[in-house]
Structures are given as structure tokens and as C-alpha cells.
Amino acid sequence: MVSIIEMVIVLVAAAALTVQGIREDIAHKRAQLLAIEGQNEAVINDALSQWVTDNFAALLDEFTQSGSPDLTPPTLDQLFTNGNLKQPHRNGPFWGGQYTVSMTMVPDGCTQEAGNCHVSYTFYPSLPLTKNGKADVAGAAQIALAGGASFGFSKTQNASEISGLNGAWTATNPLGNQPAVILATNGPGSDGDSVWIARDGHLTWTGSQNVNGVDLHNVGNIDAQGTIAAPTVAASNVAVSNAVRSPGTLFIQNEAGTAPAPADMGTATLHGPLQLANTGVPRAACTPPMVVGNSDGSGQVLTCQGGQLIPVGGPWQLITQNPYSSGQVVLPPTCSAGGTPKVLFTPQVISVDPTATVSDVSPQGPGPWPVSILNGQLQPVAGTVMASTYCVY
Structure with a gap:
């Protein structure tokens, strides 16, 4: 039989386990509640960032007219009415107090004319997080972690300072020397609005941008100081004052904005050299339309004609045309890759016996070519010819 003492021990152990399970369940539910609070505050913080971007011009006018850096922040109802918040939010966390927003124009001495003003804001509950009447720093850390990089909290040591996650930033505690205060900011005491690309154009980019492969539509003018490189460039009414380099296909559209062929050119004004990236050799097989440069780098332009690359x-290709006297030598021209030197003699002035026969035969081979005018007896006679040299491809 089980003794009474053993039964008591079992009951006590069961009660202890039950109490422990209840505590763990409460702790789990509190952790879930803290995470939800952090996510809720993150939504409000994002709405504030959007509101600042949307209303920067009005905030700048307020600052200019009042002369005070303190700005009028929106209420949660205004954020919802303006569409920055998708649904109404309770104005305060579950432990009491209200959400507080403070906005200032920074840096000190900025002016509307100089265009160097930006909005910095802080967003925080008006009461620190507590648990059983004591500051809950661990819980504040959980809320900040759920909120994201813009959030921080005050610790027990040096509670007058708010530290961002992983020490990314610091700010003055708006509630004084109190631990477990949660705060979010877009840039305390500094260039608070610089993290946004302002729609009114009052900010300039300070670094290279990656638009992640998305399209830009309805663009006006584009001024580039460097190189524009793209697999495909499509443009209408193009005026190029420097160099446009495309490793792929360059589409220059006509006034109608269409480019049915690989290169459909309307009116294009080029100031500077047009460099052809692709190269080829004369008589190589091709598929029209195609325009390339000679592979030897001579600058010769080849086009696809009848399925073969032929020089424009x-x-x-006529290279030189000069008069030569009998006995002189015509030097062959320098041809681009794939070309063969040729010469053609055209008699100009010849003095012979009128009863004799003149024999003028253009020499063959790559040259040099001697000028030799013979009579019917195959004897040299005086005279001149016009020698036209060619490169034949």
C-alpha cells in the first residue's frame, strides 16, 4: 500500500510542476505579447517615415515661417486618415501611457534656400516597460528586437541614454534616467531624412544606387557624365554629345517610338566618335542587316551584303589615282585585312609611229608595278598613264 507520506509527496510534486507549467506558459504568452507590441510599433514607425517624406515641403515651410526647429508631428488618427496607416491603432502600449512623437528640423542653421534641411523624429511610449512594478529591461529588448534597426531601449546602466540594437546608434532618453524605455528614430540629431529619396528632389544621392532590375517609366531628360552601358538601349530623338557604349544592341527609335528592326534610326545627332563594338573580316558569312568594323582595327566599316561582309x-576600293611616266614604278597601296592590292593603267599621252601598234598591258600581281608602254614591235616608247590603285575584297 502507498503510505500517506508518499501520497503527499506525489501531490506536492504535481502541484510544483503545475505551478512551473503555468509560469512557463505565462512567460511564453508575455514573450508573444512583447513581440506583437514591437511589430505594432514598427508599423507606426514606418508610417511616420512615409508621412515625413510625403509632407516634407509643408514641414520645411513651417520651419521657415516659425524659425523654430520644433515641428508639429501627426497624430495616429492623421496617419490613418492620410493612408500611411492601413488601419486605426490604439494610442499607447498595453502597459499604459501614450505613444509620443517628436519632430525637429536638422541640422542647426540649415535653410530652405541652401537645401540642407532634413527632418529627424523620435517615437516612443510615454512610460517605460515594467513587470511586477519594476523596470523590465529584458522585455524592452524583446520589443526593440521585434521593431527592427530603427529601435533601441535604455538599460539599467546609463539609463539616460537610448542604445540602438547592436549599438548602432545612441540618443538621449526622452523620459530621463529611466531604464526599459523603448524608442524609435529615423536619425537622432543628424541627417534624419537622408535615408529617403525625396519626391520633391530636395536631396541628392550620396552613393551608387541599385534599383534591383526594375523599370523606370516616364523619364524626362537624363544627363550622364560617365559611361552608359546596357545590353539593350532604346531611345527616341537621340542627341549624343559624348560616347554611348552598348555591349549588346543599340536601338535608336524614330519619332513614332518604334524599332521593328534591330536598329531603326530616326534622327540621331552624334558629337564625337561612333565606335562599333563588333568586328568581322571581309567575305565572312553574315545575316543582314549587320554593320561591323574590320577586325584589324583600321576603322574600315563592313556591311552585310548578299550574305557576306563587304566594305562600305x-x-x-579606290586608294590613289596619279599620273606616271613610262619606266616609273607604282607602289601598291596598304590595304585593310582581307584586301588584295590591284592597279589599273589608263593611257594618257603616248607618242609612237602612227603606223605602229601600241601595246599597253596593266601588270598583274600584288605590286610594285612598273609602267611599260610598248609599240607594236614590243619596244618601249615614251608616254604617260593614269595609274589607279585599288584594294579588292
Whole structure:
């Protein structure tokens, strides 16, 4: 039989386990409540950031007219009415007090004319977080962690200062020397509005931007001081004063804004060199339309004609045309890669026996070519010819 003492021990142990389970359940539910509070405050903080961006011009006018850096912040109802908050929010956390917002124009001495003014704000509950009547610093840390990088809290040591998560920033505790105070800010005492790309254009970017592959529509003018590089560039009414380099296809659209072919050019004014990125060799197979440069870098332009790359101007390129006397030598021209030197003699002045026959034969081969005018007896006679040299591709 089980003794009474053993039964008492079992009951006491069961009661202890029950109490421990209740405590753990309460702690779990409180942790969930703190996380929800942090997420709720993060939503309000994001709404404040949007409101500052949307109303910066009005805030700047208020600052300019009043001369005071202290600005009028919105209420939660105003954030909801303006659409920054998607649903109404209770004005205060679950432990009591109210949500408080403070906004100032920074830095000191900024002016509307100089365009160097920005809005800095703080958002915090008016009471510190407590548990059983004592400051709950651990709970405040949980709320800040759920809120994100803009949030911080005051610790037991040096409670007059708010520390951002991982010590990312510090700010003065608005409630004084009290621990467990939660606060969010967009930039305490500094360039508070600089984290946003202002819609009214009062801020300039301070670093390179990555738009994550999204499109930009309805753009006006684009002024570039460096290189514009893109696989495909499509433009209408293009005026280029420097260099446009495209590793892929350059589309220059006409006034109608259409480019049915790989390159449909309307009116394009180029100030400076047009460099062809792709190269080829004469007589190489191709598919029209295609325009490339000669692979030797000579600057010769090749176009696709009849399925082959042919120099602009045709396969016979006239290089020089000068008069030569009998006995002189015509030097061959320097041809771009793929070209063969050729010469054509055209008689100009020849003195021979009128009963004789003149034999003028243009020499063959790559040159140099001697000028030799022969009579019917194959004897040299005096005279001149016009020698036209070509590069044939």
C-alpha cells in the first residue's frame, strides 16, 4: 500500500510542476505579447517615415515661417486618415501611457534656400516597460528586437541614454534616467531624412544606387557624365554629345517610338566618335542587316551584303589615282585585312609611229608595278598613264 507520506509527496510534486507549467506558459504568452507590441510599433514607425517624406515641403515651410526647429508631428488618427496607416491603432502600449512623437528640423542653421534641411523624429511610449512594478529591461529588448534597426531601449546602466540594437546608434532618453524605455528614430540629431529619396528632389544621392532590375517609366531628360552601358538601349530623338557604349544592341527609335528592326534610326545627332563594338573580316558569312568594323582595327566599316561582309563602298576600293611616266614604278597601296592590292593603267599621252601598234598591258600581281608602254614591235616608247590603285575584297 502507498503510505500517506508518499501520497503527499506525489501531490506536492504535481502541484510544483503545475505551478512551473503555468509560469512557463505565462512567460511564453508575455514573450508573444512583447513581440506583437514591437511589430505594432514598427508599423507606426514606418508610417511616420512615409508621412515625413510625403509632407516634407509643408514641414520645411513651417520651419521657415516659425524659425523654430520644433515641428508639429501627426497624430495616429492623421496617419490613418492620410493612408500611411492601413488601419486605426490604439494610442499607447498595453502597459499604459501614450505613444509620443517628436519632430525637429536638422541640422542647426540649415535653410530652405541652401537645401540642407532634413527632418529627424523620435517615437516612443510615454512610460517605460515594467513587470511586477519594476523596470523590465529584458522585455524592452524583446520589443526593440521585434521593431527592427530603427529601435533601441535604455538599460539599467546609463539609463539616460537610448542604445540602438547592436549599438548602432545612441540618443538621449526622452523620459530621463529611466531604464526599459523603448524608442524609435529615423536619425537622432543628424541627417534624419537622408535615408529617403525625396519626391520633391530636395536631396541628392550620396552613393551608387541599385534599383534591383526594375523599370523606370516616364523619364524626362537624363544627363550622364560617365559611361552608359546596357545590353539593350532604346531611345527616341537621340542627341549624343559624348560616347554611348552598348555591349549588346543599340536601338535608336524614330519619332513614332518604334524599332521593328534591330536598329531603326530616326534622327540621331552624334558629337564625337561612333565606335562599333563588333568586328568581322571581309567575305565572312553574315545575316543582314549587320554593320561591323574590320577586325584589324583600321576603322574600315563592313556591311552585310548578299550574305557576306563587304566594305562600305563596294568590294573595289579606290586608294590613289596619279599620273606616271613610262619606266616609273607604282607602289601598291596598304590595304585593310582581307584586301588584295590591284592597279589599273589608263593611257594618257603616248607618242609612237602612227603606223605602229601600241601595246599597253596593266601588270598583274600584288605590286610594285612598273609602267611599260610598248609599240607594236614590243619596244618601249615614251608616254604617260593614269595609274589607279585599288584594294579588292
